[in-house]
Amino acid sequence: MTNQLSDWARQFLHDFHFAVVSTLNPDGSSHLTTMWYLLEEGATIVMSAPATTHKAKNLRRDSRISICVPDGNRYISLSGRISLSDDRSIVHRDIERLVERYVQDEAARPQSIEYLIRQGRLSLRMIPEKVIEFSL
Template sequence: MGGKRDQIKMTPDEVAAFLAEQFKVQVATLDPDGAPHLVTMFYALLDGRIAFSTYASSQKVVNLRRNPVMTCLVEAGTEYAELRGVKLKGKGRIVEDPDVRLKVGAVVGSRLAGLPVPELGAPLDPGFAEALRQSMAKRVIIVMDPDHVASWDHRKL
């Protein structure tokens, strides 16, 4: 029998399911002075990895181009006994591919607009797809490539 930390750790399948059911991530990159730049973003899962869109000129992207180190936190719960979370440490990969922008943008944009969320990569209404292409023209996708994953689910206690 392990300690409390071992008791609340999620299995890889539980981590994957948790990330699939959530949609907000806290993202930390490093400013030039070494201080964390922390923001909350809506995300989609791209090949099982957290992916979100942001303006190519945003501070997050400027920071990642200089130093790709990034930490992400996805959490849920309000009472201690129901707290769950996944922290991912690794590298933020900047993706400029228009097809990837469209896939991730469709999911994230639908969530932002309060619309039904399409499956990642599902065919889009042509009008929606064109509007999305235009709105994503100045954006990039950031994909979290984790080196380390920590998780907790206090409901297991």
């Protein structure tokens, strides 16, 4: 376990995967969701969530988060703290980048971006404090 990403992990996170995200409920139990993510320069993980969701409420109360990106017998598990932003320019830019990564049909991207922006989303950023890499 480390707080650094190997070259293999960086490539793996740049490949097309979804993240399973765990936030902490008020009673200490896990709230799990699947989310889009992207890896920025360095090791920052960027995500976006509607401000009214359970995970956003959890993260406002307790910024600790765990993320697992699986692919068969390989995975990367990351944990740390999220910083939240409701700055419209940051939110818009992050949504555009996430849509570009996950919406394969270029013609559908503007409509997808508009839909996501209307949800009143937050930008989520995490610099991992712990990294676990596993590959057979």
